[in-house]
Amino acid sequence: DQQVKQNSPSLSVQEGRISILNCDYTNSMFDYFLWYKKYPAEGPTFLISISSIKDKNEDGRFTVFLNKSAKHLSLHIVPSQPGDSAVYFCAFLGVTGANSKLTFGKGITLSVRP
């Protein structure tokens, strides 16, 4: 039962342009939606999040959009920079009592060309 789908495994954009990364999910019980960034040989690092009661959250060059009716999450990076080249994971947080667990997508490899 695949709860999270990242349909495009890779994306290549020119420096200065917009990068749009997408995730679809099936479980409507998720409370919180997150994006993680991962460089090679490092652990994932938290990038940005949005709660289920909002549809947009901005942090500098990064904006996350949530469309609950379509069960769709996206990350916009504007302008893209070569240092943004990494693997990006969408993740979905569900809290049940004393337990909170993340469900991760398979990741999207972003390459930003100078």
Place this chain on the structure above:
Amino acid sequence: NAGVTQTPKFQVLKTGQSMTLQCAQDMNHNSMYWYRQDPGMGLRLIYYSASEGTTDKGEVPNGYNVSRLNKREFSLRLESAAPSQTSVYFCASSEIGYEQFFGPGTRLTVL
């Protein structure tokens, strides 16, 4: 603050050998997690510990055991390693309902 630390960084085992992966966090978080990352598979939860003294199975627990030694430390044990357990293992910690913080990972190869 070191955040989440993991040891060792790299390990090569032969099939059938055992080993323990160590994880420690200094953020006073209640919850800790073990994941494995395989190519094209994302991060999959092996075991987690919502609080000191409790552990629960995640998505892929078979072949692993865990110990929540105290609030800071959460170890993952492979009793009899198999080639299918070749992977990169990440430990993470969090407060309930908030983002997780990850360690740098352990690259394990089982021959």
